[in-house]
Amino acid sequence: xxxxxxxxxDQFRAAAEGAGASVEIISIETDSVSAAISQHLRENSITxxxxxxxxxxxxxxxxxxxxxxxxxxxxxxxxxxxxGITGAFAGIARTGSICVAVGSDLAGSVSLFTxxxxxxxxxxxxxxxxxxxxxxxxxxxxxLLNNMVIxxxxxxxxxxxxxxxxxxxxxxxxxxxxx
Numbered sequence: 001x002x003x004x005x006x007x008x009x010d011q012f013r014a015a016a017e018g019a020g021a022s023v024e025i026i027s028i029e030t031d032s033v034s035a036a037i038s039q040h041l042r043e044n045s046i047t048x049x050x051x052x053x054x055x056x057x058x059x060x061x062x063x064x065x066x067x068x069x070x071x072x073x074x075x076x077x078x079x080x081x082x083x084g085i086t087g088a089f090a091g092i093a094r095t096g097s098i099c100v101a102v103g104s105d106l107a108g109s110v111s112l113f114t115x116x117x118x119x120x121x122x123x124x125x126x127x128x129x130x131x132x133x134x135x136x137x138x139x140x141x142x143x144l145l146n147n148m149v150i151x152x153x154x155x156x157x158x159x160x161x162x163x164x165x166x167x168x169x170x171x172x173x174x175x176x177x178x179x
Contacts, residue, residue, distance in 0.1 A: 008093040008126040009177065015096025019153025020165065021173040023096075025123070028178040030062040033120070037085065040118055040174045041068065045082035048073050048114065050106040052087025055120060059178075073106075084110030084170070088121040089148075090136055091175070094129045097152040098175060111149060117170040119151070123179045 013023045026032045041047055049069050051060050063069060063085060070077055086107045088098040098119045102108035111117050127133060130150070155169030165171040 005123065005126065008128065009123060012091055012093040012096055012126055012177075015094065016098075016153065016173075016175055017096070019096050020156065021096065021153045021175050023175045023177060025177045025179055028056070028059065028122075030058060033059055033176070033178070034062055034066060036176050037063065037066065037118055040083065040116065040172075042082055042116075046070060046073070046077050046080050047083040047085065048078065048081045048106060048110050049085045050087075050110040052089070052101065052107065052120075054087040054089040054101070054122070054125070059120070078106075078109060078113075081110075081114045083116040083118065084114035085118045085120070086111050088119045088175075089125060090133055091121045091126045091177075092128075092130055092133075092150070093126050095152055097130075097150050099133065099148050099150050101148050103147045108149065111151060112169050114170055116172040116174070117151070117154075118174045118176065120176050120178060123177050 016023045026036050047069050049063050049071050086100050088100050090099040100107050100111045154165050154171050154173045156163055156165045157167050
């Protein structure tokens with residue numbers, strides 16, 4: 001890893017944790033990823049996986065095959081889901097935010113409506129600031145920026161006084177950085 005990447009990792013982690021997310025760095029080996037995901041799952045609860053082009057195919061297969069993971073939920077399963085797993089195509093070091101592509105798949109629902117969200121992000125996909133996302137869009141030749149959500153920490157509101165998490169989205173955000 002370059003010194004610049006290490007600086008981005010440190011800044012991303014500090015900003016994300018400051019916003020209430022948990023961040024862990026793990027090897028991209030499938031056993032490591034399975035273990036990291038498993039520690040955030042609740043027994044006997046529904047977990048929905050929205051596969052993503054930003055995740056390697058071996059990793060996608062591993063997650064699909066984990067116990068309790070549903071990839072094509074019916075409406076009742078989607079409504080009852082406690083946890084959602086998505087890939088993130090970018091992370092913004094300055095703000096600790098992740099960027100999740102949403103389109104016709106479940107990524108939008110999974111990242112916004114479950115009580116807990118696990119996001120998998122490749123360390124190489126960290127950028128410094130939001131304007132750097134334009135370079136990703138230009139190099140990928142896609143319109144990611146038209147169909148994405150930027151997520152900074154778990155959902156929180158202080159509209160009625162004290163800070164409350166999970167009112168308008170996931171109350172927990174777990175970011176797994178893959179190296």
